[in-house]
Amino acid sequence: EVQLVESGGGLVQPGGSLRLSCAASGFRFSSYEMHWVRQAPGKGLEWVSYITTSGSTTYYGDSVKGRFTISRDNLRNSLFLQMNSLRAEDTAVYYCMGGVHFWGQGALVTVSS
């Protein structure tokens, strides 16, 4: 059974940092490009970041470029999102997505003082 489990969410103050993790199982993680997607409360889906299978190439949405960093560890079947200089508008449920097929259940990130 395919599983993607996000962790590391929580409450953080504006300007703070947080690192999200996504543990993958049930599929060949190293063969899949990965995405982070977020959804602010009551809003639609927003693409955040993308990483190739090897991790050598990464792309970011304009709203997070320069503040967020995506990475992966294929030996540990894990995906990461380092989030710095967080803002109130980064408050959202963050999902990891395997290829374009598999989704995790999401991790809530709340940026508030």
Next chain:
Amino acid sequence: SYELTQPPSVSVSPGQTARISCSGDALPKKYAYWYQQKSGQAPALVIYEDGERPSGIPERFSGSRSGTMATLTISGAQVEDEADYYCYSTDNSGNHWVFGGGTKLTVL
């Protein structure tokens, strides 16, 4: 920046055909993907590469693309198909992915 445009809402009666459109300038060259999100749940893939259906997705779900428009069709919509639907694709460079704004499907 690149955008995909969807209608905010579509409403049909049970058994009718629902069509949800998604328009974008890069769609002639880039695949469209469709996700269903029911209230309080994570999204789920219902159509990939314009018109392919993942295993477990009912046959009433189909997808097509013509020029700059992709369309998700639900033939004989059921009450359980009520959800938000999002299209997903990339710009021409392939460097930026984008979701459409989402379409709320009502079946009643």
